[in-house]
Amino acid sequence: xxxxxxxxxxxxxxxxxxxxxxxxxxxxxxxxxxxxxxxxxxxxxxxxxxxxxxxxxxxxxxxxxxxxxxxxxxxxxxxxxxxxxxxxxxxxxxxxxxxxxxxxxxxxxxxxxxxxxxxxxxxxxxxxxxxxxxxxxxxxxxxxxxxxxxxxxxxxxxxxxxxxxxxxxxxxxxxxxxxxxxxxxxxxxxxxxxxxxxxxxxxxxxxxxxxxxxxxxxxxxxxxxxxxxxxxxxxxxxxxxxxxxxxxxxxxxxxxxxxxxxxxxxxxxxxxxxxxxxxxxxxxxxxxxxxxxxxxxxxxxxxxxxxxxxxxxxx
Amino acid sequence: xxxxxxxxxxxxxxxxxxxxxxxxxxxxxxxxxxxxxxxxxxxxxxxxxxxxxxxxxxxxxxxxxxxxxxxxxxxxxxxxxxxxxxxxxxxxxxxxxxxxxxxxxxxxxxxxxxxxxxxxxxxxxxxxxxxxxxxxxxxxxxxxxxxxxxxxxxxxxxxxxxxxxxxxxxxxxxxxxxxxxxxxxxxxxxxxxxxxxxxxxxxxxxxxxxxxxxxxxxxxxxxxxxxxxxxxxxxxxxxxxxxxxxxxxxxxxxxxxxxxxxxxxxxxxxxxxxxxxxxxxxxxxxxxxxxxxxxxxxxxxxxxxxxxxxxxxxx
Numbered sequence: 001x002x003x004x005x006x007x008x009x010x011x012x013x014x015x016x017x018x019x020x021x022x023x024x025x026x027x028x029x030x031x032x033x034x035x036x037x038x039x040x041x042x043x044x045x046x047x048x049x050x051x052x053x054x055x056x057x058x059x060x061x062x063x064x065x066x067x068x069x070x071x072x073x074x075x076x077x078x079x080x081x082x083x084x085x086x087x088x089x090x091x092x093x094x095x096x097x098x099x100x101x102x103x104x105x106x107x108x109x110x111x112x113x114x115x116x117x118x119x120x121x122x123x124x125x126x127x128x129x130x131x132x133x134x135x136x137x138x139x140x141x142x143x144x145x146x147x148x149x150x151x152x153x154x155x156x157x158x159x160x161x162x163x164x165x166x167x168x169x170x171x172x173x174x175x176x177x178x179x180x181x182x183x184x185x186x187x188x189x190x191x192x193x194x195x196x197x198x199x200x201x202x203x204x205x206x207x208x209x210x211x212x213x214x215x216x217x218x219x220x221x222x223x224x225x226x227x228x229x230x231x232x233x234x235x236x237x238x239x240x241x242x243x244x245x246x247x248x249x250x251x252x253x254x255x256x257x258x259x260x261x262x263x264x265x266x267x268x269x270x271x272x273x274x275x276x277x278x279x280x281x282x283x284x285x286x287x288x289x290x291x292x293x294x295x296x297x298x299x300x301x302x303x304x305x306x307x308x309x310x311x312x313x314x315x
Numbered sequence: 316x317x318x319x320x321x322x323x324x325x326x327x328x329x330x331x332x333x334x335x336x337x338x339x340x341x342x343x344x345x346x347x348x349x350x351x352x353x354x355x356x357x358x359x360x361x362x363x364x365x366x367x368x369x370x371x372x373x374x375x376x377x378x379x380x381x382x383x384x385x386x387x388x389x390x391x392x393x394x395x396x397x398x399x400x401x402x403x404x405x406x407x408x409x410x411x412x413x414x415x416x417x418x419x420x421x422x423x424x425x426x427x428x429x430x431x432x433x434x435x436x437x438x439x440x441x442x443x444x445x446x447x448x449x450x451x452x453x454x455x456x457x458x459x460x461x462x463x464x465x466x467x468x469x470x471x472x473x474x475x476x477x478x479x480x481x482x483x484x485x486x487x488x489x490x491x492x493x494x495x496x497x498x499x500x501x502x503x504x505x506x507x508x509x510x511x512x513x514x515x516x517x518x519x520x521x522x523x524x525x526x527x528x529x530x531x532x533x534x535x536x537x538x539x540x541x542x543x544x545x546x547x548x549x550x551x552x553x554x555x556x557x558x559x560x561x562x563x564x565x566x567x568x569x570x571x572x573x574x575x576x577x578x579x580x581x582x583x584x585x586x587x588x589x590x591x592x593x594x595x596x597x598x599x600x601x602x603x604x605x606x607x608x609x610x611x612x613x614x615x616x617x618x619x620x621x622x623x624x625x626x627x628x629x630x
Contacts, residue, residue, distance in 0.1 A: 101461045105427065109430075112420065113427075116601075118592070121593075122434060125581050131581075142600075144420060144604060145420050169416075265446045278436075278440040279440065286457055287456045287459070288462065290456050
């Protein structure tokens with residue numbers, strides 16, 4: 001049986017180039033594999049590479065009888081039906097922490113851009129509004145970062161790096177996660193209490209059924225009219241309709257979003273708002289992060305095909 | 316003689332509101348004071364408030380025979396003819412460090428936005444390009460911040476705060492200034508050597524005749540095709556025509572600019588570039604920074620009218 005690896009999600013070719021040097025790849029490009037390949041081809045697939053957020057359930061696994069490994073490109077694996085995989089003794093791997101710095105940097109980019117109203121500021125210069133001394137209500141002096149209370153939700157590698165970065169901007173940092181960590185920030189045992197306390201909520205929690213829409217209308221009211229929401233985790237964590245309403249009604253001040261409920265798609269109503277910064281899920285999208293994620297994918301695949309345990313296994 | 320204070324530069328009314336509660340203000344709004352006020356009124360002016368970058372020379376001082384204090388709103392005083400002031404024993408004050416955190420935060424905002432191509436990324440989402448999976452050459456994975464060499468030019472309060480912020484992003488930081496400081500970063504005794512070494516040049520130097528156009532075509536070639544330039548100091552430090560050519564020819568990778576040679580004005584050719592982020596001199600423009608700068612102005616004026624030395628005097 002050849003070492004055939006199915007590319008399950010839609011990835012740019014360049015991201016797979018290093019992996020293609022080591023393994024025989026067949027590319028389903030985000031469609032159901034049975035749409036592109038016949039039963040014989042699918043029967044030769046022993047491993048697949050997926051973007052962890054894309055749904056990958058029992059129905060797809062049933063079309064891949066020889067599958068033994070699901071390798072997520074990136075940190076997340078929320079789309080993978082872990083129970084269905086376990087029932088078939090399919091191992092699941094990811095790229096833990098490989099993109100943590102890049103994602104934390106983007107979280108700070110979004111926070112700073114929202115705080116300092118970077119998009120309206122740049123537009124004011126480019127449009128000639130500055131040269132013509134036009135009134136610029138969007139550019140009234142904003143509150144700066146020093147002294148702000150930054151609540152980090154989730155204290156994995158990404159949450160830690162966000163907290164370290166945010167703290168150097170002369171802010172107060174606190175966090176909530178399922179359990180207390182050995183980090184130098186106050187711990188809030190409930191998310192509601194953290195959100196009540198903070199001015200800025202940075203979402204860095206691992207997505208899953210337990211966090212689905214955990215940021216809802218009530219939580220946004222707790223964040224308050226001076227509050228800012230940053231999400232670089234998964235769109236599913238936020239009730240996007242409630243967020244849209246809160247931003248429209250100025251129930252919160254602004255948001256920076258790299259992830260959305262249905263990707264690749266940000267609702268038109270969100271795109272029309274001036275108090276948001278929107279990026280197309282590029283948190284882990286740097287040259288170094290891609291190389292690090294590819295290293296994890298390659299090591300996971302090599303170990304699997306050698307019959308060894310995955311070095312980067314999802315527990 | 317009343318405590319009349321002339322507002323020399325053009326400031327939004329809101330910025331002067333707290334000062335107006337303490338002092339009698341008359342507003343020249345950026346025009347020569349003699350255009351707005353008669354000789355008797357000008358003879359009553361014992362102090363003025365200026366934006367430190369605006370030219371304030373002997374010709375203007377000659378129209379203010381009773382002037383005893385020039386108070387700069389902000390850190391800079393590069394526009395003030397210090398020799399002419401000294402000849403008349405006019406004291407000069409500023410607001411040192413009052414806006415340092417805000418300016419350093421904007422420097423980081425610009426660096427992160429340029430590095431992660433925030434403007435094209437947001438435009439890609441809002442335009443629907445992402446939803447339609449359009450090719451996005453501007454959004455190819457960029458180099459991230461970790462591992463980059465950050466050169467800080469100038470090690471005053473703002474330079475120190477930029478260095479501390481940049482270091483937490485897992486970068487290497489080094490600096491050049493006229494003299495070595497007690498900071499934990501390598502010192503380069505020449506600017507050229509620092510620029511040769513670094514990938515990112517952050518300009519935080521005090522502007523003056525000695526720094527006029529110090530960043531010229533040769534210095535930009537040293538920065539190199541992968542180099543990024545951030546300026547939150549003064550436009551005069553950079554030869555703007557040379558910068559425009561370097562950005563157009565990809566002799567450097569990108570720039571984030573809060574200051575320009577002639578303000579309020581960014582050349583159209585600069586505004587047309589995709590690899591720049593431009594802001595309308597908003598470095599110190601946060602609520603907290605304005606309050607801190609106003610505190611310095613008020614304390615300087617109160618001391619001057621009481622016949623005491625300025626607490627925040629330019630040396």
